Amino acid sequence: MAGPRGKAISMASSSESSLSPPAVPMELHAVNRDKLLNYIRQQLSVCSRPLHGFVFLQGGEERTRYCTDHVELFRQESYFAHLFGVREPGFYGAIDIASGKSILFAPRLPADYAIWLGEIKSLHYLQKRYMVDMVYHTDEIVQVLHDQYNGSGNPLLFLLHGLNTDSNNFSKPAEFEGIEKFEIDLTILHPTLTECRVIKSDLELVLIQFANDISSEAHIQVMRKIGVGMKEYQLESMFLHHIYMYGGCRHCSYTCICATGENSSVLHYGHAAAPNDRTFEDGDMALLDMGAEYHFYGSDITCSFPVNGKFTSDQSLIYNAVLEAHNAVISAMKPEVSWVDMHRLAEKIILGSLKEGCILVGNVDDMMIERLGAVFMPHGLGHFLGIDTHDPGGYLKGMEKLKEPGLRSLRTTRKLLEGMVITVEPGCYFIDALLVPAMKNENTSKFFNHEVIGRFKKFGGVRIESDVLVTANGSKNMTNVPRETWEIEAVMAGEPWPLKKSYCPEMAKEAS
Template structure:
């Protein structure tokens, strides 16, 4: 099937606005804490990784915390983000970006030169002393870029180095005479790199935690370091999305939804799970230009669908699809770093039987109930409990459980059937950060302890809604043997679902000022799924992201 979609243009304004957002948050924090408004945010970029014990280079992806600032997707990059209020007002935001290609670095070491990234930090201070006027450079979109063409040839000359002010972060090759050039400032800073006491007062703000480590470059120990301020501020900047970011997330959802439909249409008994994965990957790359997936594809059928993160190296989507199996396919494409996270469940033969319909509709009711209740100010813990309650009610109506629903909730019976959290923030990462505010404690109760966020919803959040119902012996057997909970189970009915696996329905939802928008466009009702699997068309209408006032 061809696609009606095409990859959208990515405006560089997206990254400029992200930098502006961080700058405002950071300067506000520093002002509130009576700290000086000068220094650099210093970020260590990713490095190319080789496969174990070989020279095979794995496909590189930019570090997520860097992507918020920069559109470049190359390895060996160090970013220095200048946040001096004085310089910001006079020159706009300065982003110093250095391509630390290994051959360049080795050339410097051979001739005894100090690395570029250290003197570049000092360069901003030198420019602050100059009486330059950049009235023709728009605030928040200017980039200071050192120009060198002969580094790899082991020598630097003043004639080949300069400072160029760029507009809109795009190198302008024509009309360069319209910009102010200074061919004298950079060379002595690069070659001498002498530091005075006043220059040492510059603060480098980075972050370091259990997952991320601080940037390490030669000479960084000469500066004051702050490893505590940046991470919570930068994380909070990623919690809500701009309209430009939402456009990319929407496209990732659109092309992924289309690919899920393509997989549904082609799924047949006798195929391998990995063939379903292959269909998805081909469609999103062929028609959406999505080289990366947001995560490893989960293509689980039969009892494999009760394994929450099936599809890893030890369970590589390799089962043969059997008559009577349900398929649970959790797959999402990533476009220009922004992801999607979508799960569809359907019978591999194209027709729901009674038992499959019962479990599927239980999950669909929970999915729809949550989305109908979402709006700013609603607590995510309450949404999780709503999903649990809705599933328990459906299982009770279907004769799988019996008894008082409130008593079941008190005994945390919902976690037996849905042991994972309801959803998570989504953006540059599948599990975007910011789910827990500083100081928030994680619940120790079954099910609730698996929540990836406990926050109240905010306008601009993108969050997944992914209720599920699974029949997992490791959870069911102890609950059926526990005197407190055994009375709720219809053992005869439960035994019918041994080996059933599970059902999950997952959509990506954007919180608006008055409600929410489901960004995922997959068939969800049973009649829709059966029709699509029988060959019926499934158009994906173009989605317009609501503006700040919630209107389309």
């Protein structure tokens, strides 16, 4: 890139970043296809069904802004991205169950595409780029699949159709002209492909780790540059600039949450009706939930800290309650551990800390029975992470969501498995819509120190979120940001991260 006065700028050598975007091997998606193929073949064998037919998916379509010709920035449909890694719109993809061969179908572009949008890539180019066995045009789907089919009768298509348990939306089965000439199966592909996405390959983990690395670095840059009197959207802008400038991340995993003061108790702040536009003040806590996406794979990181760089005693109380829960969960994570148990562990630690801080009174076990934890942490502890921020697979077929407050918001109730990537994001919030009824309820009002809790009415909330890989014997935190209060204060004061081994928080306090 050319910089000011013609000087070259290297993304990797910038003083603001030590990272360089990794190469993306298309082998990653070939591995994903092989994994799915093995799963499908196993299922068909168990059911004594013939091993023929095609896994068939439709990629995403480009959209315009309402009735205008303004084209929105395209992002590939996630299941299709998982299997094929195609970044362009309008594609279809197939995997031959019998031979294992992969086929892409590209849109036949008009000649004037080359004038307005650039070179029309050849089918040979697309075959090499996306590491598939064959590439044809979408108007050849019917003929090609009939020619490739080795069974009797009409070819069988395994189409994607099933419920996303996070959104309660259904995946869209592929549609194309001539589909009536095929047999259709809507039952096998969705649960099988979803389960394939739950366990990440080593190649996928490299991309998720980079998304975490560049996002962690961006969060730290925001910490360093924040100042009283700024707008929340300026924090969002700094984050977006860093991940794109130094990480090549054109997309975020989700809409950035840049909440300060009372806004930090709004769990999904930052939407169109609350667009990160508050001017924050001295004494506010900031809750910044932001994550980059790199080649479809995402991160999801939340940092909470005082905007002036110094924790008050009340801020430390709430922050450390959440941090203790965060750390305890990560320490306890390993294969076969119940995620419900992890959620309860986080709740119990936070309630215990609030009792120690004289915000609550009484027996913590009794609080747990009355589900008081959900008053302070109404959301679930975390969710699967991968190509989607809330990656699918949280609930296997036949699993029902729990009904109790807090627990009913869990995005999974499964036991952990090696290779899962899951967020750990406990929080503690002071939300009037939950606190006021709980303080009036005869079963829960006795637990509140009504005099002390009034001090936190406009506090907002704290969330601490890391992305964690479940390993064979435990877990690995993929996120790398300052977490201890003294680490945050040091970084906000200008210390390098990671802190030097010689850094002494006590000496820094004396110097300040």
